[in-house]
Amino acid sequence: MSVSDVVKADHLTPGAYGAVGGDPVRIARVTCDVVQVMARKGRAADVAAALLASHEVVLPGPGAAAEGRGMTALWVQPEGWFVVAPRAGDGVLAGALKASCGDAGSVVDQSHGRSVIRISGSRAAWVLAKSCRVDLHPSVFGPGRVASTQLFHLGVTLRQVDAVPSYDLMVFSTFVTSFIEALCQAAEETGYVVA
Amino acid sequence: MIRIDCPSCGGRDEVEFAYRGDATVVRPAGDAGEEAFHDFVYRRANPRGWHVEWWYHQAGCRQFLKVVRHTMTHEVHAVARAGDRVEVPAAEHTGVPAAEHKGVPAA
Numbered sequence: 496m497s498v499s500d501v502v503k504a505d506h507l508t509p510g511a512y513g514a515v516g517g518d519p520v521r522i523a524r525v526t527c528d529v530v531q532v533m534a535r536k537g538r539a540a541d542v543a544a545a546l547l548a549s550h551e552v553v554l555p556g557p558g559a560a561a562e563g564r565g566m567t568a569l570w571v572q573p574e575g576w577f578v579v580a581p582r583a584g585d586g587v588l589a590g591a592l593k594a595s596c597g598d599a600g601s602v603v604d605q606s607h608g609r610s611v612i613r614i615s616g617s618r619a620a621w622v623l624a625k626s627c628r629v630d631l632h633p634s635v636f637g638p639g640r641v642a643s644t645q646l647f648h649l650g651v652t653l654r655q656v657d658a659v660p661s662y663d664l665m666v667f668s669t670f671v672t673s674f675i676e677a678l679c680q681a682a683e684e685t686g687y688v689v690a
Numbered sequence: 691m692i693r694i695d696c697p698s699c700g701g702r703d704e705v706e707f708a709y710r711g712d713a714t715v716v717r718p719a720g721d722a723g724e725e726a727f728h729d730f731v732y733r734r735a736n737p738r739g740w741h742v743e744w745w746y747h748q749a750g751c752r753q754f755l756k757v758v759r760h761t762m763t764h765e766v767h768a769v770a771r772a773g774d775r776v777e778v779p780a781a782e783h784t785g786v787p788a789a790e791h792k793g794v795p796a797a
């Protein structure tokens with residue numbers, strides 16, 4: 496079965512694919528809301544205080560993610576973050592963040608613009624290493640770490656979720672079909688399970 | 691392959707960056723005249739040796755960085771945020787007359 500049978504119009508068909516008898520990785524889409532928060536000039540401390548009060552999150556610095564109440568904040572650039580949360584409906588997360596930040600930050604709902612793919616399993620880093628230039632070895636990377644980088648020539652915000660390891664890969668939604676195809680091809684060697 | 695140590699992201703490969711040219715040219719005053727603007731837009735020192743240049747971290751933090759790179763060896767001496775000053779090593783003897791080095795930046 497080829498990758499184009501697994502991935503049709505960005506829908507993943509459940510099943511086990513690729514090599515058998517090995518240690519397959521799991522690949523799945525993550526249904527979530529994504530909101531971009533950027534502090535206005537000189538207002539980073541105000542945004543941090545607002546989100547600490549409203550979402551109990553300490554906004555993370557470079558290369559890190561931080562858990563808040565019902566959400567995770569990912570550092571993406573100086574004074575800029577992605578907030579990710581389980582899908583709650585159009586505008587719910589963005590509305591709450593906008594109300595919290597007021598005029599201190601610029602809040603943009605990216606839920607339709609970004610898609611998140613999770614790859615999980617003991618060989619997940621090995622699969623990603625085929626394309627990833629960031630060192631994901633446990634001695635230098637781990638749960639709670641974030642890197643904006645490139646995979647398969649596409650810009651991706653990579654976050655390690657747990658020590659399994661599992662990685663959430665956030666890409667532009669218009670590229671997600673081609674991204675999943677490339678990811679599945681990279682996982683042919685280990686085998687992969689689509690849940 | 692050049693490795694650039696981004697102040698935010700850490701060491702990354704050059705494929706994540708876009709080269710954005712000489713970081714030492716300064717925009718002339720609005721009334722400086724046509725020749726000054728011609729030089730600003732088109733004339734570059736093109737030194738053999740250390741060069742301060744803009745590299746845009748397009749696949750990472752999307753910030754402009756100031757990089758001190760050796761144009762012969764590709765050695766990267768320093769990387770800084772756009773607004774920061776960088777230290778440039780003294781020009782070594784390259785066999786090129788000093789006059790051709792007039793554009794080598796001091797900041």
Ligand SMILES: [Zn+2]
Pocket residue numbers: 696697698699700747750751752753
């Ligand atoms: Zn960077």
